Amino acid sequence: MVTQIEATDTGAASPPGQRQPTEKEIRLVIAASSAGTIFEWYDFFIYGTLAALIGAAFFPSDNETLQLLLVWAGFAVGFGFRPLGAILFGYLGDRLGRKYTFLVTVTLMGVATAGVGLIPSAASIGIAAPIIVIGLRILQGLALGGEYGGAAIYVAEHAPPEKRGFYTSFIQASVVGGFVLSIIVVIACRALIPADEFAAWGWRLPFLLSIVLLGISLWMRLKLSESPVFQAMKAAGETSSNPFKESLTYPGNPKRIFVALFGITGVLTTIWYTAFFSGLSFLRGPMRVEESAVEWMLLAAGAISMGFYIVVGKWSDRVGRKKPIVFGALASLFLLFPVFWGIGALANPDLQRSAREAPVTVAGEACSYDPFAERQASACGRLLQDLTSLGVPYDILAPLSAQEQGAIAEGIAASDFPVRTQSVESPPTLFAASQFPSEDGPRREAVQQRLETLGYSFERQTPPLANILSIVGLLLVLGMLSALTYGSVAALLTEMFPARIRYSSMSIPYHIGAGYLGGFLPLIASYIVAMTGNAYSGLWYTWGVVAFGLLVAWWGLPNGPPKDFEDAHA
Structure with a gap:
């Protein structure tokens, strides 16, 4: 058991003369907290890592884009409930203690994740399958709403002030560790299970593994004692009677919550999900790797x-907590698009060259695309759906006059007409909706065949080794941008709020930002890409959130060396 120590309400080290935790004890605190965080984020991320198979099992649709959007909608639902989990478990953490609260959250997460692996497919039980999946995602979101604050505060309240950023950074690294673990498990399962069987049932094993990880996490965390800061507050009778209410009314807290929401969480979460989940879906989807x-x-x-x-x-x-965050956000605004352009050029250079040398322009009546429609209302909309599912960028010809429609029927080139958006030098190839079959299967086949005659290839690509190494290098640039905006956050949020309401005060803005600004990113970005036909257009969502967050961080974060709460805000 970690020896109980006393600490002041600030979360600083114990007063002189009182026993400090040993290095061994601190290592156990960090190891147990980090391992639980890795396992809990693994549980949450395995859903996104297996998004394509989840869609086929629980959200089947003839519209491939809709199927993917429904998967990301389910992903977002879990994030949407994180703020409620933050309120609920923040209240318990500030009233009952840090340790037992995050024991509850990790248990709830493990059970809900394993449940996903046991749900029959939509082909077996119909609409009940996606409904149950959404219900379990809600439970995961509630659990995750309480996990981060508990683990981060627990480590921070054991750490001496001069090492708080270093010790709590292991919690931030553990979030990435959960993502890495999810990929390791998927790779291992693919290696051991034939591809057809993995697609049929093997994908369920990574979810069922959650029960094993839950057992390990509980075993490790039960070895820990309560946070010394919470013990000191409880002994002195200084715990809050209503942490949620006090978080909203404590002097200066509304401003701090606003800064934490937009200037810290909004920045870190959009960069994080762009770096890892957008990178994952971009390579798998439009780049066809x-x-x-x-x-x-x-x-x-x-x-x-x-x-x-x-x-x-x-x-x-x-150097303080503000400098890395501001620098990382500013660098992201300059590097985000160039990094993804580089990844695209390296991942599938033939596709990039085809899009440049043989651009596609689409013409037809009522030429608009609704990604959430099971079937598009017009023939032109269905053509746009096919192009989107193939990852082919397109422009849309401005509304046509009767004379122009007749000219198209006679084979006049699209370059003879004004194009609504034209960013390429080569004359576009016209795809008129009237030239393709109306039935879905024959139309898709005809569209793909015509694109292939123009030089497009839709085979899955394995880039050369040099390209793979270069892509990893660019992904590491995104990882560094994420680290700059995330590495010091647990320490910063702990220092921003008073200990008596710290669990609630830091969890609420963190999980509103992570739940809505970050959690909905894959859905929003995919929707923007589907609407524009441009694989890079979804990055504008990240760019906008980071730009606003940079202004808030510049204005609201304290300058200078790190300071405990009462030193900074007395």
Whole structure:
């Protein structure tokens, strides 16, 4: 058991003369907290790692884009309930203690995740399957709403002030560790199970593994005692009677919550999910890279990136918490698009060249696309759906006059007409909706065949080794940007709020930001890509959130060396 020590309400080290935790005790605190965080985030991320198979099992649709959007909608639902979990478990954490609260959250997460692996497919039980999946995602979201705050505060309240950024950075690295573990498990299952069987039932095993991870996590965390700061508050009778209410009314807290929501969480969470989940879906989807190659690239980048968070956390102990976040956000605004352009050029250069040399322009009546429609209302909309599912960018010809429609029927080139958006030098190839069959199967086949005659290839690609290494390098750039904006956050949020309401005060803005600004990112970005036909257009969502967050961080975060709460805000 970790020896109980006393501490002041600030979360600083114990007063002189009182026993400090030994290095061995602190290592146990960090190891147990980090392992539980890895396992809990593994449980949450395995859903996104297996998004394609989840869609086929629980959200089947003839519209491939809709199927993917429904998967990401289910992903977002879990995030949407994280703020409620933050309120509920923040209340319990501030009233009953840090340790037992995050024991409850990890148990709830493990049971809910294993449940996903036991649900029959939609082909077996119909609409009940996706409803149950959504219900379990809600439970996961509630659990995750209480996990991060508990683990981060628990480590921070054991750490001496001069090492708080370093010690808590292991919690941030553990979030990436959960993503890395999910990929390792998927790779191992693919290696042991034939591809057809993995698609049929093998994908369930990574979810069922959650029961084993839950047992390990509980065993480790039960070895810990309560946070010394909470023990001191409880002994002095200083715990809050209503942490949620006090979080909203404590002097200065509304401003701190606003800064934590937009200036900290909004920045870190959108960069994180863009770096890892957008990178994953971008390579698998529009770039059509072979799945195992994608998984190995993300595994390498994620595993190496974990070290960046620890370096940044330690650096923040010396230079303060604001500087890494502001620098990382500013660098992201300049590097985000170039990095993804580079990844695209390296991942599938033939597709990039085809899109440049043989651009596609679409013409037809009522030429609009609704990604959430099971079947598009017009023939032109169905043509756009096919192009989107193939990852082919397109422009849409401005509304046509009767004379122009007649000219198209006679084979006049699209370049003879004004194009609504034209960013390429080569004359576009016209895809008129009237030229393709109306039935879904024959139309898709005809569209793909015509694109192939223009030089497009839709085979899964395995880039050359040099390209793979370069892609990993660019993913590491994204990992560094994430580390800069995330590595010191647990220490910063702990220092921003008073200990008596710390669990609630930091969890609420963190999980609102992570739940809505970050959790909905894959859905929103995929929707933007589907609407525009541009594989890079979804990045504008990240860019906008980070730009606003940078302004808030610049204005609201304290300058200078790290300070405990009462030193900074007395």
